[in-house]
Structure formats: C-alpha cells, structure tokens
Amino acid sequence: MKDSIFMLFPGSPALTLLVWAIIIVAIMYFARKPVHVALRAFSRTIHASLRVAARAVTLSAKRLKARNEDVLLESGKKAIEVAIEREFERVEKVIERDIGTYPELHRKLSDYNSKIEADYQASMETPPPPPEWVKAVDTLAKIKTGNDPMVGKMIGDIKGTIEKAQNKATDEYRRATRERLSALKSLMPLWRQSNKLLEQVDGKITGLFQHAKKIDENLAEYKEIEQRSDKAVRTLSSSSLTQFFIAGIVLAIAIGGIIINFNLIAYPMQEMVGGNSYIGPIKTADVAALVVILLELAMGLFLMESLRITHLLPIISSMDDRMRTRMLWITFSLLVILAGIESSLAYMRDILAAESASMRQYLMGSEEQMQTSVSTIPLIGQMVMGFVFPFVLAFTAIPMESFVHSLRNLLGMITVGLLHFIAALLRFTGSLFDGLGKLVIGVYDLVIFAPLWAETKFKKPTK
Amino acid sequence: MKRLFYSLLALLTAATLFSGCSEKTAHTKGVYMLLDTSGTYTEELVKAQQIINYILANMNPGDTFAVSRIDTGSFSEKDILAKVTFDDRPSVTNEQKRGFRQKIDEFVKSVKSSVYTDVSGGLLQAVEFLNEANPADKTVIIFSDMKEELKPGYKRDFPIQLGGFKVIATNVIKLRSDIKDPTEYLGRLDMWKKKVEAGGGDWVVINDLERLEPIFK
Numbered sequence: 256m257k258d259s260i261f262m263l264f265p266g267s268p269a270l271t272l273l274v275w276a277i278i279i280v281a282i283m284y285f286a287r288k289p290v291h292v293a294l295r296a297f298s299r300t301i302h303a304s305l306r307v308a309a310r311a312v313t314l315s316a317k318r319l320k321a322r323n324e325d326v327l328l329e330s331g332k333k334a335i336e337v338a339i340e341r342e343f344e345r346v347e348k349v350i351e352r353d354i355g356t357y358p359e360l361h362r363k364l365s366d367y368n369s370k371i372e373a374d375y376q377a378s379m380e381t382p383p384p385p386p387e388w389v390k391a392v393d394t395l396a397k398i399k400t401g402n403d404p405m406v407g408k409m410i411g412d413i414k415g416t417i418e419k420a421q422n423k424a425t426d427e428y429r430r431a432t433r434e435r436l437s438a439l440k441s442l443m444p445l446w447r448q449s450n451k452l453l454e455q456v457d458g459k460i461t462g463l464f465q466h467a468k469k470i471d472e473n474l475a476e477y478k479e480i481e482q483r484s485d486k487a488v489r490t491l492s493s494s495s496l497t498q499f500f501i502a503g504i505v506l507a508i509a510i511g512g513i514i515i516n517f518n519l520i521a522y523p524m525q526e527m528v529g530g531n532s533y534i535g536p537i538k539t540a541d542v543a544a545l546v547v548i549l550l551e552l553a554m555g556l557f558l559m560e561s562l563r564i565t566h567l568l569p570i571i572s573s574m575d576d577r578m579r580t581r582m583l584w585i586t587f588s589l590l591v592i593l594a595g596i597e598s599s600l601a602y603m604r605d606i607l608a609a610e611s612a613s614m615r616q617y618l619m620g621s622e623e624q625m626q627t628s629v630s631t632i633p634l635i636g637q638m639v640m641g642f643v644f645p646f647v648l649a650f651t652a653i654p655m656e657s658f659v660h661s662l663r664n665l666l667g668m669i670t671v672g673l674l675h676f677i678a679a680l681l682r683f684t685g686s687l688f689d690g691l692g693k694l695v696i697g698v699y700d701l702v703i704f705a706p707l708w709a710e711t712k713f714k715k716p717t718k
Numbered sequence: 719m720k721r722l723f724y725s726l727l728a729l730l731t732a733a734t735l736f737s738g739c740s741e742k743t744a745h746t747k748g749v750y751m752l753l754d755t756s757g758t759y760t761e762e763l764v765k766a767q768q769i770i771n772y773i774l775a776n777m778n779p780g781d782t783f784a785v786s787r788i789d790t791g792s793f794s795e796k797d798i799l800a801k802v803t804f805d806d807r808p809s810v811t812n813e814q815k816r817g818f819r820q821k822i823d824e825f826v827k828s829v830k831s832s833v834y835t836d837v838s839g840g841l842l843q844a845v846e847f848l849n850e851a852n853p854a855d856k857t858v859i860i861f862s863d864m865k866e867e868l869k870p871g872y873k874r875d876f877p878i879q880l881g882g883f884k885v886i887a888t889n890v891i892k893l894r895s896d897i898k899d900p901t902e903y904l905g906r907l908d909m910w911k912k913k914v915e916a917g918g919g920d921w922v923v924i925n926d927l928e929r930l931e932p933i934f935k
Binding site: 522525526529531532533536606610611614615619 | 744745746771772774775778779780781804806807808809811812815816819
C-alpha cells in the first residue's frame, strides 16, 4: 500500500487521503447532474415496472376472482336447478299419487254425504198423530152417565176403544222414535269416515304446500344467483368450504379403510404374484394389492356414474339409458368379482398367518408342530371385511366428487389471495426503490455539501 | 401407511418399467452355515440346531439357505447337508422349512466326528455356493471353535475373495489350551478376522446364542 500509485505523498497518508477526498468530491460535484438523472431514472424505472407488474397481477387476481365466482355461481345454479327439478318431481308424484285419485275421493265423500242426508231425512220423520175422532170420543166419554146402565155400558165401550187407540198410538210413536234413533246411529261411522278422508286430504295438501314453499325458497336463491349478488357468492363460498371439509373428513376415513384393506390383501397376494418379486424397492405383491384396491375405486366410480349419482365423467352419465344400464351391470359384476377375490385373499391370509405362526412355534422349540387356534370367527370376520370393503369403497366416489369441486373453488380462492399478496409485495418493493433512489441522491449531495454550499454562496444571481 | 405410499409411488413411477422385468434377487438373503464336526465339538451341534431354526424362521420367499459340515476336506459339495432356495409362495416356503429342519435333525442324530478341521475349505465352498446363488446379502456362519487342523497335503494358505460377504463365527468355545493361554484364543480370532477382512469381507463374532439378530442386520 505504501508503494501504491495512489499514495500521492509517501510518508503522509493523511495528506494523501485529504487530496484524494478533494479530488473525489470535485469529480462528484461536476458529475452531479448526470448522476442524479441516472439515479432518478433507475429508481423510477424499477418503481414504474414494479407498479405495472403489480397492476397486472391485481388484474389477474380480479379476473381469477371473477372466473371463480362464475364457476361458483354456475355450480350453485346447477345444484339449485337439480333441487328444483327434484322438488317438482316430488310434487308430480304427490299429484299423481294423491291428487290423481281425487275424483274417487270426491265420489266417496259425495256418497257419504248422500247417505248422511238420507239418514238425516229419515231421522226427521215424526210419528203419526192420534186419529181426529179420538177427541170427539173423548168428549163423549166425559158425559155423565147418571144411573142409566145402557149409557154406562156405552161409555165404558168408548173408553175401552179410546184406551186401545191410545196404546196403539204410543206403540207407533215408540217404533218411529226407535227408527229415527237407529238412523242417527248409522250416521256416526259415515261421519268418522268423512272426517278421516278430509284429514287425509289435509295432509296431502299440507305436503304440497311444503313442497311449494321449498320451491319458492329455491327460486328465491336462484334469483339471487342470477343477479350475482354478494350474498349469493358469500353463501356459495361458505357452502363450498363446508363441503370441502366434510368431503375431506369422509375421504380421510376412506383412506383409513384403504390402508386396512391393503394390509388385508397384500400378504396373501404373495401367493399369487410371488413373495420375491420386486418393482423397484417395492414388493410386486404390494403393488398388486394396491392395483386391486384402485380398480375397486375405479369400478365404484363407474358404478356411481352409471347410477348418475356423481358426474365426474360426463361421458357415462350422458350415455343412452340402455348402454348406461349395461355399464351399470358390468361394473357391478366386476365389483362383485373383486369383492370375491378380496374375500378369498382374506381367507388365504388367515391360513398363511396360521401356518406361519405354527411354523415359528415348530422352529422355535417344540418337536411337534403345534395346532393353531380353531376359532373361525376371525376368519369369517376377515372374509366378510374383504367382501364388504370394495362396496364401501365404491361410495368414496360421492365425497370425492364434492372434494374435487370444492377443491377447485378453494384453490381459486387461495390463488386470488396469493396474487393480491404478490401485488402488494410488488407495490411495496417499487415504493422502496423509489425511496432508495431519493435517499441515495440525498447522500450524494451530502458528500459534496461543501462545493454545493460554495456554489450557492458565490454564484451570481441570474436575472 | 408408509408402505402404501411407497406402493403408490412405485405404481406410478415404475409403471413404465413394468414389463415383466421385475427383479428377483435384489432383495434376497443367502446364508451358508458351516458346522464343525471335529472331535468333541459334535456335542455342541444341539446349539447349532437352535441357530438353524432361528435362521429358518427369519427366511423369506426367494432366500437361499445351506448347511454344510466341516470335516477333513470341506471344499466339496458332498459336505452340504441341506440346501434350499425358498419358493416365491409363502405356503410352499413353509413346507420347505419343515423339510429342511427334518434333514438337520436327522444329521445331528447320526453325526460322526471327523479327524481334521478344514475351516478354510468350508469357507471357500460357501463362497462358491453363494456366488452361484447370487443373493443380495451373502452371509457365512461358521459354527466352530475356529481351530483349523488340516490334513497333511491340504493347501489352504491363499487369500479368499470375500467382497460383499459377512462372515459370522458363532459359539467359538474356549479350548483347554485357550484357558491356559488366552492369547492363543484371541490370536486365533484375530487371525480369522484379518483373513476375512483381507478378502474384503466383514467379520462378526457371536458367542451369545440369545443374541442372533446381527445375522440379519
């Protein structure tokens, strides 16, 4: 350093440093304007570029948000359309089943009414009045007889006749009253039946009202979606998230089932594909077991698609009914075959496990091979499990569909959030560069403050 | 769970490689056991049965196992008492294990002592056998006191190629002379260690038959 060419005054570093400082300050002073321009240009360019980038990212986020909303609203619309369709189908069924039989019901009610009216009329029939001549005879009977025996006898006869007529009239009256009462009594079951029929009608009408109410609600929701209201978007987003978590939980349970299923069939699979064959570091038997499980899942998916329960593969649900029914039976048969294979593998697993345990005991000590447990309960349990699992796994297609749909929405929301964050970061970095440019310019002027001060002090004011 | 995950990975990544060319020997074990039948050591063979049974219990489909005797001239196929490469099917493997044990039991009942102890010849035969079977892990177990006594005229002073082999000496009992002079015992073990390691192999001694895990480590 001592002999360096920069050492202007060897032996006097302070002086050298001072001279160099003056030279540098002078250079910086004379280069001030272009350096300022360059620094401003640099910081502004970066600031502007980052702002443009931020705007582009914000725009992308907005577009993605709009696209997400479109997808969300469209899926919501479809779901409501399906719900309304189902409600109408139910209403149609109610009308077909219940209201369709209304003429018969009406006829029954009319019959009951006619019968009730007839019986009522019958109950109104009054007993016949006593004959008119009875009054005349009654007057005659009240005539005083004196001591005339002839008159007495005649009066006695008249009295007897009157009493007879009276008795007859009483009997008649009683009979008529009895008939009226029995007519009224026969009205009771008719009233009850009519009441029952009317209650049935009431129940059916109430059911229809409920369906109509539900349709109204769905239509209101549909209208909200059509108008793309914030409320509809919020509701659908929240519903999508709920669907995601519920489907996620169900899928996690299904994965648990897959693991158990895998362990049930992986070991006995060695009997079929060999226990010494590997694909990479994995036993071929393990891979084969997994393939069987994946095939079951695929068959389950096809089955659900054929039944139009899920709509992940539109090509299946859009097949004509004949072909779809064929597909349904084919996939179901394959599922049954796979279930049979699993069941037999579970059986084999039990046998192999028992053999291995027995062999281990034989090798580890006892002279004779020990007999293994003869309980068939675990064997039956394993076989049933092996048979049932494929069908249980078939239903995984339902939560899987929900999961896929809701995952798309969730990923969309996350991406929008991420894009907004990136845009904010870009804006912040842009502002930082702008500020840094100003700071550097300030520091630059600070270094050359002396000539600047002199300039302002001695510069002649320009007119 | 881990196995399932790896299976899924293997299914996806190895699908392209899956054209019937699955490997068969990359994960197999090969064990060759030498039984010393010289002098009074035959009395120790009951312990050897324990080891054999332990090995059989831990063998899987595709593994190779052979048991051979050490006698006057051990470098010979005639000394192999029982050998087997287990079938791919676990059910058949179990049958093979049963048959193997029966052969060993019969041998132990009818064994006759040999005059000389050709350990090196037996080791050479083991190397030849296992190289031919070509399993992934090659282990030679020597059930002996490791005192070699060669018949005059037998040449064994040459290096044996043991690269990739694990040589385990088990039940190395102390002889009367060893009790008098332990350096003789230690020297004998050291000589074998050097011989094995010079050939590129790993040397392990297991005297506690309750701890046989190192055989499969």
